[in-house]
Each structure stands twice: as structure tokens, then as C-alpha cells.
Amino acid sequence: MSSRPELKVDDEHGFIRYFKSLPSVDSETIRIFDRGDWYTAHGEDANFIARTVYKTTSVVRQLGRNDASGLPSVTMTVTVFRQFLREALFKLGKRIEIYASPSGRMNWKIAKQASPGNLQDVEDDLGGQLETAPMILSVKILAKTTEARSVGVCFADASVRELGVSEFLDNDLYSNFESLLIQLGVKECILQFDKSENDKDPELAKLRQIIDNVGVAISERPAGDFGTKDIEQDLARLLKDERSATLLPQTELKLAMGSAAALIKYLGIMQDPSNFGQFQLYQHDLSHYMKLDAAALKALNLMPGARDGAKTMSLYGLLNHCRTPVGSRLLSQWLKQPLMDKAEIEKRQQLVEAFINDTELRQTMQEEHLKSVPDLYRLANRFQRKKANLEDVVRAYQVVIRLPGFLGTLEGVMDEVYKDPLEEQYTKRLRDMSNSLGKLAEMVETTVDLDALDNHEFIIKPEFDDGLRIIRRKLDKLRHEMDTEFRNAADDLNQEENKKIFLENHKVHGWCMRLTRTEAGCIRNSKKYQECSTQKNGVYFTTKQLLACRREFDQLSQTYNRTQSSLVSEVVGVAASYCPLLEQLAGVLAHLDVVVSLAHCSVHAPTSYVRPKIHPRGQGSTVLKEARHPCLEMQDDIQFITNDVELKRGESSFLVITGPNMGGKSTYIRQIGVIALMAQIGCFVPCSEAEITIFDSILARVGASDSQLKGVSTFMAEMLETANILKSATAESLIIIDELGRGTSTYDGFGLAWAISEHIVKEIGCSAMFATHFHELTALADQYPQVKNLHVTAHISTGSSSTSSTAEKREVTLLYKVEPGICDQSFGIHVAELVRFPDKVVRMAKRKADELEDFTAKHEDGLGLQRYSKEDVEEGSARLKEVLLKWKQEVQGGQMSKEEMVKRMRELVKADEKLVANPFFTAVKAL
Numbered sequence: 054m055s056s057r058p059e060l061k062v063d064d065e066h067g068f069i070r071y072f073k074s075l076p077s078v079d080s081e082t083i084r085i086f087d088r089g090d091w092y093t094a095h096g097e098d099a100n101f102i103a104r105t106v107y108k109t110t111s112v113v114r115q116l117g118r119n120d121a122s123g124l125p126s127v128t129m130t131v132t133v134f135r136q137f138l139r140e141a142l143f144k145l146g147k148r149i150e151i152y153a154s155p156s157g158r159m160n161w162k163i164a165k166q167a168s169p170g171n172l173q174d175v176e177d178d179l180g181g182q183l184e185t186a187p188m189i190l191s192v193k194i195l196a197k198t199t200e201a202r203s204v205g206v207c208f209a210d211a212s213v214r215e216l217g218v219s220e221f222l223d224n225d226l227y228s229n230f231e232s233l234l235i236q237l238g239v240k241e242c243i244l245q246f247d248k249s250e251n252d253k254d255p256e257l258a259k260l261r262q263i264i265d266n267v268g269v270a271i272s273e274r275p276a277g278d279f280g281t282k283d284i285e286q287d288l289a290r291l292l293k294d295e296r297s298a299t300l301l302p303q304t305e306l307k308l309a310m311g312s313a314a315a316l317i318k319y320l321g322i323m324q325d326p327s328n329f330g331q332f333q334l335y336q337h338d339l340s341h342y343m344k345l346d347a348a349a350l351k352a353l354n355l356m357p358g359a360r361d362g363a364k365t366m367s368l369y370g371l372l373n374h375c376r377t378p379v380g381s382r383l384l385s386q387w388l389k390q391p392l393m394d395k396a397e398i399e400k401r402q403q404l405v406e407a408f409i410n411d412t413e414l415r416q417t418m419q420e421e422h423l424k425s426v427p428d429l430y431r432l433a434n435r436f437q438r439k440k441a442n443l444e445d446v447v448r449a450y451q452v453v454i455r456l457p458g459f460l461g462t463l464e465g466v467m468d469e470v471y472k473d474p475l476e477e478q479y480t481k482r483l484r485d486m487s488n489s490l491g492k493l494a495e496m497v498e499t500t501v502d503l504d505a506l507d508n509h510e511f512i513i514k515p516e517f518d519d520g521l522r523i524i525r526r527k528l529d530k531l532r533h534e535m536d537t538e539f540r541n542a543a544d545d546l547n548q549e550e551n552k553k554i555f556l557e558n559h560k561v562h563g564w565c566m567r568l569t570r571t572e573a574g575c576i577r578n579s580k581k582y583q584e585c586s587t588q589k590n591g592v593y594f595t596t597k598q599l600l601a602c603r604r605e606f607d608q609l610s611q612t613y614n615r616t617q618s619s620l621v622s623e624v625v626g627v628a629a630s631y632c633p634l635l636e637q638l639a640g641v642l643a644h645l646d647v648v649v650s651l652a653h654c655s656v657h658a659p660t661s662y663v664r665p666k667i668h669p670r671g672q673g674s675t676v677l678k679e680a681r682h683p684c685l686e687m688q689d690d691i692q693f694i695t696n697d698v699e700l701k702r703g704e705s706s707f708l709v710i711t712g713p714n715m716g717g718k719s720t721y722i723r724q725i726g727v728i729a730l731m732a733q734i735g736c737f738v739p740c741s742e743a744e745i746t747i748f749d750s751i752l753a754r755v756g757a758s759d760s761q762l763k764g765v766s767t768f769m770a771e772m773l774e775t776a777n778i779l780k781s782a783t784a785e786s787l788i789i790i791d792e793l794g795r796g797t798s799t800y801d802g803f804g805l806a807w808a809i810s811e812h813i814v815k816e817i818g819c820s821a822m823f824a825t826h827f828h829e830l831t832a833l834a835d836q837y838p839q840v841k842n843l844h845v846t847a848h849i850s851t852g853s854s855s856t857s858s859t860a861e862k863r864e865v866t867l868l869y870k871v872e873p874g875i876c877d878q879s880f881g882i883h884v885a886e887l888v889r890f891p892d893k894v895v896r897m898a899k900r901k902a903d904e905l906e907d908f909t910a911k912h913e914d915g916l917g918l919q920r921y922s923k924e925d926v927e928e929g930s931a932r933l934k935e936v937l938l939k940w941k942q943e944v945q946g947g948q949m950s951k952e953e954m955v956k957r958m959r960e961l962v963k964a965d966e967k968l969v970a971n972p973f974f975t976a977v978k979a980l
Contacts (some may be wrong), residue, residue, distance in 0.1 A: 058091040058128040060114045067159055069117050072096065078150075083141060087153045088163065092134040099127040105145070106137045109808065133954035134557020136260055142169050146241075150177070164171070169270045170241030171211050171320055173438070174300045176431065181330040183378065183428075184383045186210040186861055191243035191316040193279050193308045193782075196256055197222075197953070204230050207238055207316045209306055210335075212434040214292075214328070216316070218309040219337040226773075227263050228781040232344035232750070234267045236390050237337075243271045243315050246278060266347045278318050293333040303336055310360070327439055331383040343733055344750035344781070348774050350752040352789060353727050354684060365687040367888040368727060372736065374653045376423035379430055379639050380646025380801030387647060391733035393747055401648065401735025402664055404478060408652035409473035409737070410624055417462050417657075418649050426452055426646075426693045429639035442622050443501065443511040444839050446628045449635060451499040480870040482641050486634055491632050508558065513617040513624070524613045532605045535564055538599045542566060542582070542938050546575050549865035556595075562586065564603040565595045648735075654736035657923040659686050662737035665728075666744040670785050675820065676731070682724035683731070694869040695741075698725055700820040706839040707814050709831055710824045711869065711879030712845030717869040718824035719755070719844070723788050725822060726751050748820070752778040755791040768797050775809060777816075782852070788813060788821035803827045814840060844876035845869065929973035936968060937959050 054722040073097050078084070083101065086093045095103050105108045106129070129137065141147040146169050153164035165174035170189025172179065185504050189680050190208035197203055204227070205220040217237075223229045234242070242264045247253045264271055285304060304310060322328050350356065357367040364370035364426050369388055375381045392398045406413040427448050434440040463480045464698035497503075502514045515525030534851070539556040548554040548568065555567045562585045568576065573592035578580040583600070585593040595603070660681070668674070679695035686693040694717070699705050710718045728738045732745045754774045771793065778788055793806045806827050813821050814837050821832070834840040848866040890898075940961050944954050968974055 056082055057133070058111065058130060060093070060116065060126055060128050062093075062116060062126075064159065065116050069122075071159060071161065072124060075609075081146070082148045082150060085149060085151045086161065087151055090131060092129045094129070095124050095126045097125075099125045102127050102129070102137060105140060106133060118191075118794065124916070132978055135178055135180060135346075138167075138175060142167060142175075144177075148270075148272070151175070157298070159434070160642070168241050168272060169402040170239070173712070175433075176212075181383065181565040185238055185240070185432075187241075187322070187383050188237050189211070189238045189241045189243070189316065190234070190237065191279075191312040191319070192260065193245070193315070194256055194260065194310040195308060198554060200225055202227065202256070203308055205306055205310070205312050206230075206233065207309055207313035208239065209316060213331045213332055213430055214331050214437065215335065216313060217335055217337045218303050218306055219242040219314060219339065219601070220309045221305040221339055224780045225253050225259075226261060226777050226780055228346065228777050229339055229344070229345055230260070230266065231263050231777075232341060234264065234269060235345045235347065235350055236339070236342055238385055238389050239267075240271050241272060243272050243319055245273055245276050245315075246273045246887050250668055263347075263779060267350075270812055272319065274319060275314055275548060278315040279309060281310045281314055282312045284314045287314070287323060287335065290329050291317075292334055293330055293332065301525075302336055307335075323599060325438070327437060327776065331437060340749075341390075341393060343393060343730070343748060344389075344752075345389065345730075346750075346752050346774075346777055346781070348755060348777075349726065349751045349753040349789070350361075350792070352755040353730060353751070354723075355393075355730075356385070356687055360601065365684055368684060368731075370980045371684050372651060372654050374419070374650040375646045376419055377426045377642060377646045379426075379643035380423070380650065382646045384650060387734045388730070391730050392735065393670065393733070393749060395667050395747060398473065398667050398733060398735050398747075400478075402737075403471070403665075404476045404648045405651050405655065405735060405737060407466070407475055411468070412656075413465065414462065414466060415649055416650055418459075419653065420460065422455060422459050423642070423646050423649065423660070425455060425746055426642055429635050429642070429870070431704055433632040433635045433639070436625070436632050436635075437630075441625050441629065443513075443624065445504065447501060447511055448622055449628060449631070450494055450501075450633075451491045451642045452638070452878075453487070453494045456490070458481055459483055460487060464500045479645055480642060482637075486638050489634055490631060494626060496624065496786070499618070513612065513620045517620060518616065520616045521613065524609055524616065529608050529614065531602050531609070535599060535606070536603050538596060538602070539566060542596065542599075545581075548572060555591075559585070559593055562593055562595070563607055565593050565599065567593050579592040619779050638934065650737045651734075658683065658739060660739070660741075662739050663741065663743060665732045665738050665740070667732065668744065668746040670747045670749065673744065673746045673747050674702060675725075676743070677728060677738075677740045677745075679740055680724055680728060681739040681745075682720050683727060683739045684719060685724075696869075696871040699841075700725075700746075705839065706820050707810070707833075707837070708822045708843055709810075709833060709839045709840060710822065710843045710845065711828055711831060712824070713847050713867060713876070715882045716845035716867045717759065717871070718881075720844055720869075721824040721871050722824050723755075723793060726753070726787060726789050746786070746820075749783055750781060751787045751789065752782055753789040753791075754778060754793060755789065779812060781811070782813070782817045782819055784818045786817070786819040788817075788819060788896065790821070790825075793823070803829060806831070810840075811884050828875065842875050843871050844872065845871055847880065925971060925973040929968070929971040932965060932968040933974060936965055 059450075073083070080097075080873060084094065085098075086095070093099075099113055103113050107127075113125050113127055116126045117123040138149065141149060148168040149166070150163050151165040151174075152161045154161045155164075165178075167173075167175040168189075169188050172183070172187045185601060187212050188208060190206055193205045195203040195205075198346060202223045202225065203220070208217045209215060219233065221229055227978040244260060247257060261271060274865065281360065288304070310695050317323060322332075345353075345355075351540050354367045356369050358550055364373075364452070370386060372388075373381055375384055392401070408418070412917070429449075429452065429580075431442075432445055432448060435445050460480065460483055463475055463483070466475055477741075480866065500513055500517055502510070502512045505512050513521060515521040539554075540550065541552045544556050546554065546568075553569055553572045556564070557567055558564050559567075565585055567590070569591045570587070573587075575583070575593070576594055581598060583595050585595060587593075662683075675698065680698050681693050681695050683692060696717075696719075708722075710721060712718055722740075728740065728743070729745055729748055730751060731738050733745070733747065738745075754771065775790075775793065778790075782788055789811075793802070797805075806823075808826060810821075810823060810830060810833055813819065814833065818839075831842045834842050846867060846868040882895060882902065885898065887897055936958075940958050943957060949957065962968060
């Protein structure tokens with residue numbers, strides 16, 4: 054950070070006046086000023102960048118005076134600016150406006166705009182591969198009744214020239230909308246403004262809450278942007294389809310069309326004529342994919358979190374061994390869109406199995422072919438937006454010439470079981486594309502000087518034009534002279550060529566020589582050699598002869614580039630016509646990359662994954678043998694304890710799991726969700742055997758954290774999540790509940806937990822797992838045959854306490870094994886001992902717990918008599934009544950003293966053997 058540029062601005066006061074005259078923007082928008090090879094930010098933006106990037110406000114400087122009339126400012130190098138850009142767009146969900154002044158001072162204009170869902174202007178500045186597609190979505194709603202809502206959406210990845218639309222009915226919690234945001238991996242959502250501060254729409258407030266929970270940036274637009282007046286006309290100009298846009302079935306989706314109008318306007322698609330006739334419109338069907346809610350996304354650790362350390366802590370990180378950026382993005386999409394079609398899942402499984410069983414095929418694809426494939430979608434986008442150059446043409450060519458290698462490897466597969474699936478999915482498509490793209494390769498070989506690539510030069514062949522041929526001859530002559538000067542210098546300095554001394558084309562100094570730093574002393578006192586600069590890799594220097602050659606070389610190179618520019622435009626234009634094929638190729642190679650990555654994970658796990666048997670929706674059971682959590686087993690120093698799982702319809706579809714804290718309840722229920730999801734994307738799973746029924750959704754309620762800043766308590770968050778489950782779940786869902794009812798009183802919490810569980814069992818009838826500390830919940834199994842009780846085991850031993858010779862201290866060893874039955878005790882105080890609570894506190898806790906257990910046993914339900922059968926109570930009461938009546942008759946005359954009356958009562962009771970043996974009477978007598 055020490056190389057931060059100095060704050061120097063021409064006409065400081067003029068710039069301050071200009072900056073303060075800019076219209077105000079919301080707190081989510083950051084303004085950056087491009088000053089050539091450095092950047093500045095001002096006002097509140099400067100303070101924000103100082104805190105975010107530099108982690109200190111001491112870097113903030115004042116433009117103008119150091120008082121209220123001054124302007125806080127901060128400077129950034131290009132590297133720091135790019136670092137901030139990634140942070141702001143990908144992690145903080147900010148919008149960026151970059152101002153430039155191309156024609157001199159005080160002529161600032163917005164040159165680039167970017168937001169989490171629209172990165173087109175800054176793709177070059179981000180300068181790296183995007184792991185997830187920047188998906189942007191616009192939404193329009195209509196509340197039909199108190200329960201039903203109509204939702205229309207339009208979405209796009211701005212770099213892929215496709216518009217997706219969907220329209221569907223939703224409940225008052227917008228569960229389907231939440232699932233859609235997750236399925237599509239949306240980064241930014243366009244929403245309608247509220248009419249006014251005083252007239253806030255509660256439905257829009259609900260949408261904001263859901264969008265925020267999923268971690269999506271929100272951009273608000275006026276209601277007029279959602280109007281459908283011009284949408285058909287706009288679509289007619291944008292779409293490839295020759296037919297009139299009015300004939301498309303999607304245009305009947307009026308809410309979705311309103312959303313499309315807002316999205317098209319926000320992205321400025323109509324302002325760029327290169328978009329006309331290039332877009333496709335398709336309809337997304339929610340029901341084609343498994344639904345996930347935001348809680349399930351977190352519970353299953355699907356995507357990397359901000360605090361995740363190791364890559365393998367998320368399922369995406371664990372499975373992502375993709376070699377291409379398009380593959381990584383497709384894997385992210387597959388994880389959020391698990392399949393629901395048995396045939397499609399098995400088709401993917403077959404392909405994964407092919408790469409698992411053929412080690413050579415898998416390794417060749419990963420290490421030789423896939424790792425050299427660039428981001429073809431982004432490359433095609435550069436051609437479409439007329440931003441491509443000769444380097445992009447060469448990058449496309451380098452993929453095309455590698456296709457025969459892909460084909461040779463695939464055609465070499467001898468196993469007949471896998472040859473046909475591979476042929477259908479990859480070989481045939483790649484063969485067709487290789488043939489179609491052959492003409493592109495021929496054109497590049499004819500026109501581009503491929504030999505010049507060694508010097509990182511992208512030029513047209515000199516033979517292609519007489520003017521170029523003459524310049525090239527002069528350039529070659531100069532290059533020969535520079536080589537001669539280099540050899541002479543090496544001899545003169547007694548340094549070994551290309552070992553100690555080098556001739557290089559430096560990005561600042563042009564052609565010059567470099568000596569390693571240890572050898573640089575030999576030129577220090579020589580007038581013959583001029584030092585250019587000292588850098589980490591050595592000292593750059595030149596000679597008068599080399600400098601003269603370099604200047605002439607640079608001038609000739611510029612002339613060459615000017616002369617070839619029209620030819621370059623022609624070559625780039627021809628290459629651009631292959632964009633649709635390059636996009637299709639990107640799709641095929643991305644699919645191949647993800648399947649190979651899943652095979653790689655399945656083979657390289659601590660214990661290899663197995664292919665699960667898939668049952669259609671609504672049929673079969675989920676039975677897992679020796680199941681493991683795929684992320685946890687990858688952690689260092691962990692010997693994972695495997696467990697079996699049985700979710701059988703009508704027999705064990707609702708599992709209640711009790712047991713000590715940290716005993717493995719959460720891991721057990723979450724690993725079942727993770728395994729189900731892995732199976733439905735076509736991956737193998739971490740078990741020794743597995744059969745899985747297709748789930749239509751995974752819904753979770755796990756450890757809701759407080760959201761006081763949003764005005765939502767722990768308990769409220771818990772209830773919202775649970776309400777979403779009860780309204781969304783069907784008989785084919787998988788529900789995961791990890792504790793419920795802890796945010797309120799014990800009695801309220803248990804009442805809710807019981808009622809929710811009973812509703813799931815009786816009304817919904819789906820597969821569910823409920824980890825709880827309410828041991829009373831295990832009584833559900835007495836009423837419903839499909840409820841089964843499980844518990845995580847612990848070994849308890851006793852030994853002398855270190856604090857007292859008489860006290861007994863429990864030693865609890867957690868075994869992480871899940872077994873049938875109920876856990877008969879709690880271990881909360883054991884956890885307090887583990888974290889070294891003071892002994893005095895632990896002893897007091899044990900004493901109070903014993904008192905409460907004793908109190909509860911005696912006073913719950915009045916006298917604690919709920920433990921005795923109805924027959925015992927009735928018989929005991931009747932016999933006691935008879936004895937009391939008999940005693941009353943005998944003592945009625947008043948002849949007996951008090952002691953004699955008590956003695957007679959005892960004799961009568963003792964005489965009735967059945968009364969003495971009655972357990973209910975025994976309990977009453979003991980009170």
C-alpha cells in the first residue's frame with residue numbers, strides 16, 4: 054500500500070465545485086474517477102474505500118482546505134482499484150460508476166457502470182475468471198387474494214444474450230420466488246420503488262426481505278419502467294426469431310413481460326445496435342428442478358461462505374476440480390438446480406461412471422485438453438460487442454485446433470457400455486463443431502503470423518500485403534542488428550547468453566537487455582552501457598546502438614499496425630460470424646468439464662464414492678449404508694464415523710434424533726440432505742451402498758441467528774423459516790429441522806415442536822429429520838408408526854473428582870454413532886465442563902438440575918401420576934375408597950383416641966394385600 058499515488062489534481066477548487074454539483078446517489082453506489090494510470094474517490098466514497106481496502110482512514114487526504122469546504126479524497130493504483138472492484142461487486146453488492154475525462158480537465162462523464170448483475174463494462178478491469186455467472190433478475194408481482202400471489206420474472210446473464218422468463222403462483226411467503234433466486238444463482242434483483250415513504254407496499258417489503266436473506270443486491274426502479282407498452286416492439290428487434298414477437302407464447306405472460314421491460318431498460322440493451330437480432334427468449338420452469346430454500350443453502354454449505362477457510366468446507370469447493378471458467382460456472386448452476394427426472398439423472402451418472410472407470414481418459418481430459426480452454430462465452434461476447442482484437446481471434450483458433458485431441462481421446466474409449474453415451478453427449482457434437490470451425494482455423498493460419506506469437510505479437514502475415522512485406526523486412530533486419538548487439542554485449546561483459554544476460558521486450562523500456570542482480574556490477578562504471586531501471590528480476594540496461602534500433606523498431610511496428618488495421622478488422626469480422634458455434638462449443642466443453650470434475654472427486658475422496666440407485670418421485674425409499682459427510686471427512690485429523698440411514702415410507706419416514714450436544718446430530722441430518730442433492734445432480738455419493746428417492750425440495754430450519762439490525766429476533770426468524778416449510782412442503786419433500794422452539798419458554802417451545810412435527814407426519818407425510826433436545830418429542834413414535842426414534846451415543850464413565858474426594862465426576866466420551874432408541878439423559882452440563890466452567894458453577898448447575906428433575910417428577914400434571922396406567926389408578930382409588938369407608942364406620946362413635954384411630958387405619962390398609970401392591974397407591978402414600 055506504500056506505493057499509493059500522491060493526490061495531485063489540476064484546478065482543485067474547480068473539481069470540488071464539480072463534484073459537489075453531481076446529483077446525489079444512494080449509499081449503494083460508489084463513484085470512482087479514472088485519472089489515467091491511477092484512480093481517485095471522494096467524499097463519503099473516499100472514507101468507505103479507506104475502511105474497506107486500506108483498513109484505515111489515515112490514507113484520506115483533503116482536496117482544498119482542511120475544513121468543511123474541503124473534499125476528503127483517496128487515491129488507488131490500478132492494482133488496488135481492481136482489488137476494490139472485485140470486493141465491491143462480488144462481496145458487498147455495490148454499484149460502481151467510473152468517470153473519465155478523455156478530452157482534458159473538467160470534462161468528466163460516466164465512462165463505465167457496473168453492478169453485481171451487470172459486469173460488461175468492467176470485465177477487462179476485473180481481469181480474472183468469474184466463478185459464477187453474473188445473473189440479474191427483474192420481478193413484478195400481483196397480489197390476487199390474501200394467500201395467492203402472481204409473480205412474473207425476467208432474468209439474464211448479460212454476457213450470454215439470452216432472456217429467461219417465468220410466471221407462477223406463489224404463497225404469501227413467496228417460497229417459490231425464493232427457490233427461483235437460488236436456482237438461478239441471482240446476483241442482483243430489480244424491484245419496483247415504493248410509492249412514497251408514507252405509502253409503503255407490504256408485499257414489496259416481503260420481497261426485499263427474501264432477496265436480502267439470499268444475499269442478492271437490490272436495485273430499485275420506478276413503476277413506469279415495468280410498463281409493457283413497448284415490450285413487443287423491443288423484443289421484435291432483439292430476438293433472432295424471424296417471426297413476430299407477438300406470436301411467441303411467452304408474450305402472454307404479462308407480469309413477466311413487465312419485468313422484461315424493466316430489465317431491458319436497466320441493462321441498456323436497446324442502446325447497443327449490436328444486440329439487435331442476437332437474443333433468444335426462453336421460459337424457465339420451476340418444477341424441472343429441486344427447490345431449495347435459503348436455510349437449506351446454508352445448512353448444506355452449498356456455496357463458499359465469507360468465513361470459509363479451506364476450499365473443501367463448501368460442497369461447491371469440494372466438487373470443483375473444473376479446469377475451465379465455464380465449467381466452474383456450470384457446476385455452480387447444477388448445484389442450485391438438482392434434477393427431478395430419473396432418466397436425466399441416470400444419464401449424467403453413466404457419464405460420470407465412464408470417467409471414474411477409465412483413469413487414463415479422465416486424466417488426459419483434465420491435464421492435457423481442458424486446462425487450455427479459455428472462457429469461450431466471454432470470448433464470444435467480445436466479438437459480439439465489437440471489442441475483439443487479433444489476440445481474441447488467436448485464442449479462438451487455439452481452442453479449435455485442440456478439438457481433434459479431444460476427439461481422439463474420446464474415440465479411443467473401448468468399453469462399449471460407455472462409448473454410446475459419450476458419443477451422444479460429446480463425441481458427435483465435438484466432431485460436428487470441429488468440422489464447422491475448420492474454416493476459421495484455415496483463415497487464421499492463412500492470415501495471422503503465428504510465428505510472431507512467441508514474442509507475444511499478434512500481427513497479420515507480411516505476405517498478405519505488399520506494404521506489410523516491406524516493413525516486415527526492415528523489422529527483421531533491425532531484429533538481427535539487436536541480436537548482434539546483444540551477443541557483442543554478452544562477450545564484452547563475459548556473461549553467458551540467456552543464463553545471466555537476456556534480451557527482452559520490456560513493456561516500458563521496449564527492447565533492452567537485462568542482467569541478474571548478482572551480475573549487474575559489471576556495467577556500473579562503464580560509459581558504454583546505460584541503466585534503465587532496477588527491478589526484482591534484475592537490472593535493465595541498453596546501449597546507444599540498441600537504443601537507436603529500438604526507436605526505429607517501435608516506429609516501424611506502429612506503421613505495421615496502422616497498415617494492417619483494416620485487414621485485422623476484416624479477420625475479426627469473419628471470426629465474429631462463428632460466435633454461435635463458439636457458444637455451443639462452450640456449452641459442450643463446460644458439461645464435459647463438470648462431469649470429469651465429479652468423477653475426479655468420486656475417485657479421490659478418502660473412501661471412494663458409490664453410484665446411488667435412483668427411485669422415481671413418490672416411489673421407493675432412501676436407504677444409505679455407511680453414509681459420510683463429504684466436506685467433513687476431508688478435514689485434517691478427522692476419522693469420520695459412518696452411519697446408516699433409513700427413510701422408508703410408512704415405516705421410518707420421520708426420524709427424531711436425540712442425544713448430547715456435539716454428539717453428531719446436526720452432521721447426521723445435514724449429510725443426508727447433502728447426499729440427496731449430490732445424487733440428484735448426477736454425482737456419486739459418500740456411502741458404501743445407496744438408494745435414493747427423488748425429492749422435489751430440501752427445506753431446512755437450522756440454527757437461525759439473530760437479525761436485530763433487521764428487526765428480526767432469533768425466535769421470529771425460526772418461525773418464519775418453519776412457516777415457509779409448512780407452506781412449501783409436499784409428500785415428496787425432504788425436511789431437515791435442527792432444533793426448534795429454543796427461542797421461547799420451554800413449554801411454548803415444546804408445544805410448537807410437537808404441533809409442527811405432528812402436522813408434518815399427519816398432513817404432509819414427507820421424509821423428515823428432527824434433531825431435538827425435547828426428549829418428550831420421542832413419544833410421537835407411540836402414536837405414529839412412521840416415526841422412529843434415534844439417538845447419538847456416548848460412553849459415560851465415573852471417576853474421582855479433582856475437587857472433592859467424595860463427589861463423582863462423569864467422564865463422557867462422544868461416539869458419534871447413531872442407533873435406534875431414545876437418549877435417556879441430557880449432557881448440557883458436560884459441555885460446560887468441557888469448556889472449563891468454574892467447578893463451583895458446575896456443581897451448582899448439577900444440584901439445580903437434580904432439584905428441577907425431582908420437582909418436575911412430583912409436580913408435573915399435579916402429582917406426577919401420569920406415569921401410572923389408567924387401570925392402576927382406577928383400581929387403587931376404588932380400594933382406597935373402600936378402606937376409608939370401612940375405617941369411617943369403625944371410628945364414628947368417638948370412642949377411640951387419635952393414636953388408636955391411626956393404628957386402626959394402618960391395620961386396615963395392611964390387611965388389603967391388593968391395595969398395598971397397587972403402584973398408584975404406593976406413590977400416593979410416599980407423598
